[in-house]
Amino acid sequence: MTCFAIGLNHHTAPLDLRGRFAFSPEQLPQSLRALRDHLARALPEAAILSTCNRTELYVAAGHPARAAEIVRPTLEWLAAHGMVDTSQLSHHTYVLENREAARHAFRVASGLDSMVLGEPQILGQMKQAVRGADEAGTLGTTLHQLFQRSFSVAKEVRTSTEIGTHSISMAAATVRLAAQLFEDLRDIKVLFVGAGEMIELVATHFAAREPKLMAVANRTLERGEKLANRFSAQALRLADLTSRLHEFDAVISCTASALPIIGLGAVERALKQRRHRPMFMVDLAVPRDIEPEVAQLSDVYLYTVDDLTAVVQTASEKRQAAVEQAEAIIDAGVQSFAHWMDQRASVPLIQALNRQAEEWRSAELARAHKLLARGHNVDEALEALAKGLTQKLLHGALAELHASEGEQRHQTAEFISRLFLRQSTRNPAADGDATA
Numbered sequence: 001m002t003c004f005a006i007g008l009n010h011h012t013a014p015l016d017l018r019g020r021f022a023f024s025p026e027q028l029p030q031s032l033r034a035l036r037d038h039l040a041r042a043l044p045e046a047a048i049l050s051t052c053n054r055t056e057l058y059v060a061a062g063h064p065a066r067a068a069e070i071v072r073p074t075l076e077w078l079a080a081h082g083m084v085d086t087s088q089l090s091h092h093t094y095v096l097e098n099r100e101a102a103r104h105a106f107r108v109a110s111g112l113d114s115m116v117l118g119e120p121q122i123l124g125q126m127k128q129a130v131r132g133a134d135e136a137g138t139l140g141t142t143l144h145q146l147f148q149r150s151f152s153v154a155k156e157v158r159t160s161t162e163i164g165t166h167s168i169s170m171a172a173a174t175v176r177l178a179a180q181l182f183e184d185l186r187d188i189k190v191l192f193v194g195a196g197e198m199i200e201l202v203a204t205h206f207a208a209r210e211p212k213l214m215a216v217a218n219r220t221l222e223r224g225e226k227l228a229n230r231f232s233a234q235a236l237r238l239a240d241l242t243s244r245l246h247e248f249d250a251v252i253s254c255t256a257s258a259l260p261i262i263g264l265g266a267v268e269r270a271l272k273q274r275r276h277r278p279m280f281m282v283d284l285a286v287p288r289d290i291e292p293e294v295a296q297l298s299d300v301y302l303y304t305v306d307d308l309t310a311v312v313q314t315a316s317e318k319r320q321a322a323v324e325q326a327e328a329i330i331d332a333g334v335q336s337f338a339h340w341m342d343q344r345a346s347v348p349l350i351q352a353l354n355r356q357a358e359e360w361r362s363a364e365l366a367r368a369h370k371l372l373a374r375g376h377n378v379d380e381a382l383e384a385l386a387k388g389l390t391q392k393l394l395h396g397a398l399a400e401l402h403a404s405e406g407e408q409r410h411q412t413a414e415f416i417s418r419l420f421l422r423q424s425t426r427n428p429a430a431d432g433d434a435t436a
Helices: 015-019 028-038 067-082 086-090 099-109 121-136 141-160 170-181 197-207 221-230 238-247 264-273 292-296 316-373 378-403 406-420
Strands: 002-009 045-050 054-061 094-097 189-193 213-218 234-237 250-253 279-283 300-304
Touching (some): 002 099, 002 141, 028 045, 028 067, 028 121, 045 121, 045 141, 054 067, 054 099, 067 086, 099 121, 099 141, 099 316, 121 141, 121 197, 170 279, 189 197, 197 250, 213 221, 213 238, 234 238, 238 264, 264 279, 292 300, 316 378
Parallel strands (some): 250 279
Antiparallel strands (some): 002 054, 002 094, 045 054
């Protein structure tokens, strides 16, 4: 049994490269089936976790597959998805196996590997990854255990430590940045592009500061209106975005678009209409929603998810104590998962032993029935059955003992003693008294 975590994140890859490997929730089942077909030889389980900070592939095989059988083909498939060379991708990826893969998954679920320490959103994104794998039919026993244990560890971390109380979310960081630029957030107009969970969080934080006006632009007007109504905001069609961009002082965008939806030209025209009054823009999307060249305009303050790292501040001493507590919980979770995997690895042997024992039982029982049919009494049949089973049980062990020599014979004798002489304080085989 083998389990791998293969991925790239905000620690290993720049934003634009990460954007090439983003998967929307709708893409997950089809992409997973394509990955499974690509790895058909290894027959793995598979799940994809895709967020603005990371794309990770969790892959497991029921047999002890060599790393090369899974890792290289997986990297090739991922590179093809992002349309980059495998060698280029490998410089920005990490490959973790078994215990370390579990440790990584537990840290991700607990918010210890997030750009914002302790942020809770990642847990929902991991659950979405599990649902996608389940829908695709690629969520097997090993990955099911890995993710369920991840959720359990994350819950314990959040309830037993203060990991989430000493950090600010991306949404709060966005408002903090805006407050540094504008003297009073009550005097500004804010446009939210998209209507997903992240935009909802940001809108919630902005609403608490009571800006002059808020608006939501979304590809699906109905969904945009639903979110806008929550905050007494306006709802715009995405098609009207460029013509009304100049009306807003702050623009926060987070959609699942594969291409930028706010271009350099549109922002330049908006600035001209605003007579170069500054615009605050935050692009929380991966891939980008706003063309990166916009950042070069002198009257625009454009921030990406990577830029928000500097804004995220925590009380370092309290944070470190919480992290140490969380790591201890994760260590215990890793030990438990590793023990479960070891037990699972013994299942084929246990099944083979049971089959062998059943064959012996059937053979000796049939022999005893024949003796009874030939007129032997019950005691004779039972004696033959018991002797036959005993000989079959001991034959392999005794053959190994007689075939070994020197130190190997001593080690074999010790092992056989542990198997068959558990109640004995002395090992006669080790003293040379074994008989066939």
